[in-house]
Amino acid sequence: MSKSKYVITITRQFGSMGRPIAKLVAEKLGIEYYDRDLVDKAADKLNLPVSTVDREEETALAASQHQKNLFFYMEYPMGKGTTATQEKIFETQKNLIEFLAEKDTCVIVGRCADFVLSDMENAAHIYIYASYDARLKHCIEDLGMEENEARRMIASVDKAREAYHLNFAGYKPDDKRFKDLMIDSSFLGVEGTADFLVDVIRKKFGLG
Numbered sequence: 221m222s223k224s225k226y227v228i229t230i231t232r233q234f235g236s237m238g239r240p241i242a243k244l245v246a247e248k249l250g251i252e253y254y255d256r257d258l259v260d261k262a263a264d265k266l267n268l269p270v271s272t273v274d275r276e277e278e279t280a281l282a283a284s285q286h287q288k289n290l291f292f293y294m295e296y297p298m299g300k301g302t303t304a305t306q307e308k309i310f311e312t313q314k315n316l317i318e319f320l321a322e323k324d325t326c327v328i329v330g331r332c333a334d335f336v337l338s339d340m341e342n343a344a345h346i347y348i349y350a351s352y353d354a355r356l357k358h359c360i361e362d363l364g365m366e367e368n369e370a371r372r373m374i375a376s377v378d379k380a381r382e383a384y385h386l387n388f389a390g391y392k393p394d395d396k397r398f399k400d401l402m403i404d405s406s407f408l409g410v411e412g413t414a415d416f417l418v419d420v421i422r423k424k425f426g427l428g
Contacts, residue, residue, distance in 0.1 A: 226342040226425045227321045228417075229333040231385075231393045234377035235355030235370075236405050237413075238348035242329045244414035249421065252326035254317075310388050330381075334398055335389035344424055346417065347394055347402040354406035 228245065232238020239255065246253035310332075317336045320326060321343070328337075334345040350358075352374070359370035385393040396402060401420065405413045421427070 225325045226344070226421075227325065227337055227340060228327045228421060229337060229343065229345045230327060230329045230348060231334055231346070231399075232329070232348040233350060233355060233394075234374055234381070235358045236348050236350040237358060237410050238405065239329055241348060241405060241410055241414050241417070242327050244410065245417050245421070246327040248414060248418045249325075249327075249427075252320070252324045253329075254320055254326060255329040256331070332385060332389045335385075335391075338398065342425065344400045344421060345398060347396075347399045348405050348413070349394065349402065350404055350406040 230238060230242040230245075232242075242255070243253055313331060314336050317328060317331060317333050320328070321337055321340060337343050338345075355374055356367070356370055359365045359373065360367055363370070365373065382392050385391065391398060394402070401417075403413060403416070407413075408416055
């Protein structure tokens with residue numbers, strides 16, 4: 221990777237507002253942004269319709285189809301196929317992450333990108349978290365979920381992300397040994413956290 225390029229990987233807790241923060245960081249820095257769509261791209265390359273698997277399982281997750289799709293991805297990061305299928309998807313996704321990181325300066329959210337790019341120069345690995353109460357409040361007030369459903373989703377998605385990361389990376393997503401920076405998003409809020417991260421990134425990579 222040339223000195224002019226850098227990559228930010230962001231891993232986050234469900235309800236911590238990590239994804240909108242990551243998108244805002246990319247916008248403020250004027251760089252590319254990649255997230256769960258990488259799974260679809262990997263599946264497309266393998267001719268595997270992962271995003272359309274078991275739609276019936278999604279019907280109880282949320283009020284809108286958009287939210288159903290979002291939450292299905294969160295509970296089942298690689299769809300609900302066989303282990304062999306999921307491993308093929310991950311390998312293809314890994315290749316896509318490596319290609320995108322070599323091609324563009326970018327922000328990559330989730331997908332074990334911190335693990336995939338652990339040896340890459342000019343990369344910063346960030347973990348965004350928040351207190352349980354802050355995450356619960358976000359789910360209820362911003363995602364429009366009932367409290368019981370919000371509690372179930374927090375528990376379910378936390379469990380899914382931990383299992384996913386352990387399986388493919390060999391460590392939990394919040395393992396500080398593999399992170400350059402960990403931040404509680406409830407301390408500064410979405411805009412404030414994004415501004416803080418942009419400032420840190422600019423200093424880290426010597427940006428003007």
